[in-house]
Amino acid sequence: MDAEKIEIKKKIEEFARKIYEEFEKGNPSFKFIIRGNLKYVEYDPTKDLIKLKKSYGYREFFNLGHTRKFTQTILIAALAKKLISENRTASLREVFYQLRHTIPIINEDTFYEQKESDSVIEDLERTLNIIREKIHIKADRRGYVYGNITMRDRSRGDEWNCSKLGMGGWGVPSTIEEIEILDINADFVLVVEKDALFERLIEERFPEKHKAILISAKGQASRGVRRLIHRLRYEHNLPVYVFTDGDPWGYYIYSVIKRGSMKLSHFSELLATPDVKFVGMTMDDVDEYDLKRVTIKLTARDEKRIKELMEYPWFKKNRNWQRQFNKMLNKKIKIEQDALAAKSLEFVAEKYLPEKLSNPDRLLS
């Protein structure tokens, strides 16, 4: 067992020890960082990151409102320790089934649905200040990477090149801490929102022609994808570009990759990549590439979300982004990245991206 694992195991035991001693004398409780939301996060403009304003909450066994969650957290902690000792990793769903049973006397289930155990796992992360992957609990793989990059799984010893796994690329696990990057032959990283576009670009041999590492976020980027982007940028010094739909949801995907999410704001420094740049779709693209006829009308929900985003401090202070949002609101339109297919299937790979990427200084950031 490596030093880090021993350290984490010790941390879990200390957490348990403190509670045990408080049962002897005092008030059994533990402290955790309050989960990030707009109220509890702050924007650090110098680092261009969302950071948690550290505020702490407590769970107390003798507070009837807390008793259940208090107990659940201990259950998860016990399982985490077991996983680390046995060097096994469990999925979120497996954790739920491992711990689910009926508690006698009160006749209640330990967990009624996976949502409940997921949220307690997050509580434990914020109690121990360790991400769940380090306590051997992982989410499903989400997102893919394709390109000339060679990786190795440290614990299994396997090696692979992400351009030789077929058109699907390599599925990114929720933790990449065990993955070593052995070799990269690329000039930049391009993150796209949708799988369809990921496959289009592979079919058009875009990664080979432009020496690109291609990543599909598949919607909001998972922790694993965000960590991979972060490492490619800071460990391997590759510029990173993000390409999403031209709507508030796409822009927020970009924002999370760049500045971190509110929920995981306590891990922003590990997960966020502040100097990524935004390729498109922008509202200006609609005019420049004459795409007006393939735009979609904004829904009320879209408009509400745009107005929310405009108020986020990191967007609020940025005139270029405000201009995009306002344009969206004025014209009442949004545009999908797939809409470029209206020109031709190869248009995105042959014209749009090369044009945009040839002039990185003009990109939004």
Place this chain on the structure above:
Amino acid sequence: MSDDNPKEYTELYKKFKRVSIAEFFEKNRHLLGFDSLRKALLISVKELVDNSLDACEEARVLPDIYVEIIRMSKDVFKVVVEDNGPGIPYEKVPEIYGSFLFGTKFHRYVCTRGKQGIGASAITLYSQLTTRRPIEVITKTPDSDKAIKHKIKINVKDNTPLVEERKYISWNKKSGTSVTVYIKSQYVKGRQSVDEYIELTALANPHARITYINPDGEMFEYKRISNIVPELKEIRPHPHGIEIGSFERMLKDTKYSNIKRFLMKEFYGIGNKTALEILRKAGLSEDTDPRKLSFDEIEKLYEVLQEAKVKAIPSKYITTMGKDNIIRSLTYLYDPDFVTAYVRRPAVYKGNSFIVEVGVAYGGRIDEFKIIRYANRVPLLYKSGECAITNAIEGINLKNYGLTLEEGKVKDPLIIMVHIASVWIPFTSESKEAIAPYPEIIREIELGVKKVLRELEIFLNKKKSLESIGEKYKTLYGYGMELSKYLGDLLEISESSVREKVIKRIREELTTDIEEIIKGIREVRRLIREGKIDSAKAFIRKLLKDVIETKVMSKEELDALIENVIKKFEEKKLLEIEK
């Protein structure tokens, strides 16, 4: 709003001047509160009792008041009110009980109850109108050997006393006054009854001992629970509060022959500059003799006076009940499960300072929701719908404070009492039964009531959690056993040793909660006080039956635990204070 409207006052006054006093009174009974037989009884008792309390207060005597109502026939009642006050100067008796004066009896500015009254002579008149019998007054001053007894009627033609009998008698009392009247009226129980008025008067006057026998022969004794006579600070009247009748009497009775001096010396807040300004507007020269003004001049001057800019009367002249007295009184009368009170800081309405005092009492002998209203320590029983106090409370969402409402009605056993004290209170009408709902006053009441309700809410929450205390231990035990296993795994120690610790700690928590039960549930305290320890134990055990069912401990263990806590309470004499 007559107090507010000099015009309306003047109209009334003119009318009053024109007709004979008896005629006026017969036609305008409602103005003085005699609008029904039921109310006539209440008004008479109220007038006499308020006068007694005022007299004692001014003489700095702790009042002993005796009230008895005897049913003489179906609708004729004999009312007797007796006090231990300073007595009345003998030569003044006929004038006080036998001449009808308009406006306040004493043109003095002070938080007395009498200011809200109609004058004792109104009862004399009502008595002679309904039963043709005189009022009987026995009074004794401390420096006289003998008391004097009068039987008095009013000569309605010229508003002078008609003394039917006057004789010295011996009375085994140091001093005091006893008044007897025979009036046509009706006795009822419940809301707006004399019984209620007496109870609420006792509540507002913890320094008084009141004995009351109602027509059914039931005797109520309200003990003295405070030995402090409230202090009345007298102040010259504020020109905005004066009634025109009183104003005329002030003019007639003044020793000053110069109107400017009269204004400056007899009123609060009028200086040289203001006096000159008032006189200029009233068209009077400053050396006019105030005693010789014509009726029109009086009327004009009165109107100008109401408009004059005069600073507010300072709050030190306001007589409040005080937080402690309110709590003590509510506790004495209702033995509630929860009681608290709050006195707001003085506020100002139209140049007059006023203070709002609020009390709440929950449970105990209270069996329904009730709002109790006071103006200068006099209970208000009528016209609650138009009163600022009722309006303010109705504006509060009582549900937010943990109270149960069904169809808009509060279902909790709760009393909210509100007292407005001021040297001048704006009433909605001359009968002085409701306080005018001005926004400044409503606001003050609302803030005061909300404050005490917040405290009540904490109590109610605690009560609720005590009621479900068995459930609490079931939960703690269930989860405690569950986590023991995992905590054992985490620390690589046996599950049973963790369990032992957890159970021990839960038992400690239980000890604290049993203490809370004793502190929080009156019934348990009563049982312990009365030495019924077994019943108290059974009561607590019933609340905690889940503890035994879930095997946190056996019945014997629980009993031993309860016994220990009770013993601790007895040793520390924690329950003594309540006796």
